[in-house]
Amino acid sequence: MVERASRFRTAYGAGPAHLLVLLACFTLTGWVALRLSGEADxxxxxxxxxxxxxxxxxxxxxxxxxxxxxxxxxxxxxxxxxxxxxxxxxxxxxxxxxxxxxxxxxxxxxxxxxxxxxxxxxxxxxxxxxxxxxxxxxxxxxxxxxxxxxxxxxxx
Incomplete structure (x- = not known):
């Protein structure tokens, strides 16, 4: 398990928590973009x-x-x-x-x-x-x- 986490950190450049936070931010941004897509402006x-x-x-x-x-x-x-x-x-x-x-x-x-x-x-x-x-x-x-x-x- 530790070796897998180490390989992930080496390949990704940060820990899994960083990836989860980024995915949450992209999800929120996508939701906002979809909500605003119907707006005239x-x-x-x-x-x-x-x-x-x-x-x-x-x-x-x-x-x-x-x-x-x-x-x-x-x-x-x-x-x-x-x-x-x-x-x-x-x-x-x-x-x-x-x-x-x-x-x-x-x-x-x-x-x-x-x-x-x-x-x-x-x-x-x-x-x-x-x-x-x-x-x-x-x-x-x-x-x-x-x-x-x-x-x-x-x-x-």
Missing amino acids: AIRMLLWFLGAVVAHDLVLFPVYATMDRGLRRFAHRPAVVNHIRVPALASALLFLVYLPGILGLGGSTHTSATGREPTPLVGRWLVLSALFFALGAITYLVRRRRGPSAGDRTRR
Whole structure:
């Protein structure tokens, strides 16, 4: 049994649990695709999804990988990196999700869908981003004041 699992891991590249999770994800994705196939906007959604994949792989990933490499080079302490990386990720995700509202786009669509005038979100996004970074800085300072953790001691 152990030999069979070892051969499977060697051939597949990961354990059986990984394969099961992937199969579950593909099943869920297929179900959603079938549910959306009857929608009038299915082609637009598919094109948007493919555009998002291309934009991420060709534009966003190189940008944030380069920024992360620069951050790791700039921050001499490894503990600092995650206290900047996590707030930056949260801020970037909020920006992507609320991009039209932050940039003031899609006002007529928002009004027709909700019956309300859109409120500018750029101020709220900036405040939330500042709070994310402030929380990251406070967390870093608290951890630094406590002293090195067990993980920091093993890295030395």
